[in-house]
Amino acid sequence: xxxxxxxxxxxxxxxxxxxxxxxxxxxxxxxxxxxxxxxxxxxxxxxxxxxxxxxxxxxxxxxxxxxxxxxxxxxxxxxxxxxxxxxxxxxxxxxxxxxxxxxxxxxxxxxxxxx
Amino acid sequence: xxxxxxxxxxxxxxxxxxxxxxxxxxxxxxxxxxxxxxxxxxxxxxxxxxxxxxxxxxxxxxxxxxxxxxxxxxxxxxxxxxxxxxxxxxxxxxxxxxxxxxxxxxxxxxxx
Numbered sequence: 762x763x764x765x766x767x768x769x770x771x772x773x774x775x776x777x778x779x780x781x782x783x784x785x786x787x788x789x790x791x792x793x794x795x796x797x798x799x800x801x802x803x804x805x806x807x808x809x810x811x812x813x814x815x816x817x818x819x820x821x822x823x824x825x826x827x828x829x830x831x832x833x834x835x836x837x838x839x840x841x842x843x844x845x846x847x848x849x850x851x852x853x854x855x856x857x858x859x860x861x862x863x864x865x866x867x868x869x870x871x872x873x874x875x876x
Numbered sequence: 877x878x879x880x881x882x883x884x885x886x887x888x889x890x891x892x893x894x895x896x897x898x899x900x901x902x903x904x905x906x907x908x909x910x911x912x913x914x915x916x917x918x919x920x921x922x923x924x925x926x927x928x929x930x931x932x933x934x935x936x937x938x939x940x941x942x943x944x945x946x947x948x949x950x951x952x953x954x955x956x957x958x959x960x961x962x963x964x965x966x967x968x969x970x971x972x973x974x975x976x977x978x979x980x981x982x983x984x985x986x987x988x
Contacts, residue, residue, distance in 0.1 A: 806975040819975060
């Protein structure tokens with residue numbers, strides 16, 4: 762079965778540089794979520810998109826932005842990178858709501874290291 | 877705001893025993909609660925979802941209970957195996973769009 766695809770899997774950047782993370786959700790899933798997971802921490806919600814429109818926003822810094830394209834893939838753009846941005850970034854997708862109860866399918870993550 | 881507490885950071889048990897993990901939340905009762913498994917460096921994997929009007933849910937060796945009076949969910953793995961060793965995360969829906977708040981997780985180690 763198709764899974765969520767994320768690229769790149771690993772990314773190393775210098776402080777103040779820019780990074781772009783990509784996510785390809787499972788076909789026919791209509792919602793995409795982005796989470797950030799620091800070392801030893803639980804995943805923290807950043808932002809979500811429903812049918813290509815931003816649907817909710819969590820603890821996403823102003824330096825970060827995201828969008829979902831017509832083919833449903835999503836990109837997380839991170840500028841002016843800081844050391845504290847080093848983390849695993851997960852994308853998740855979920856199928857059309859079934860009575861409002863939905864599990865999320867997570868991708869393998871992108872490990873971002875900021876030097 | 878809603879907070880989730882998973883009481884044990886780590887749980888060590890012997891193979892074949894039942895592992896019981898606890899998840900407590902502090903605020904309003906959610907419409908549903910989910911459990912995920914996460915292996916090191918990998919994305920969480922959905923295991924079970926239990927709705928507020930369900931007391932118990934089972935899937936193979938897994939069982940989840942949900943007590944809205946106690947504001948608590950228990951996650952059980954029966955006949956545990958070393959392959960069950962992982963971090964288990966409890967999650968609640970944060971907003972109307974379904975994004976999740978996670979607990980800090982319980983790292984389960986099953987010794988042969």
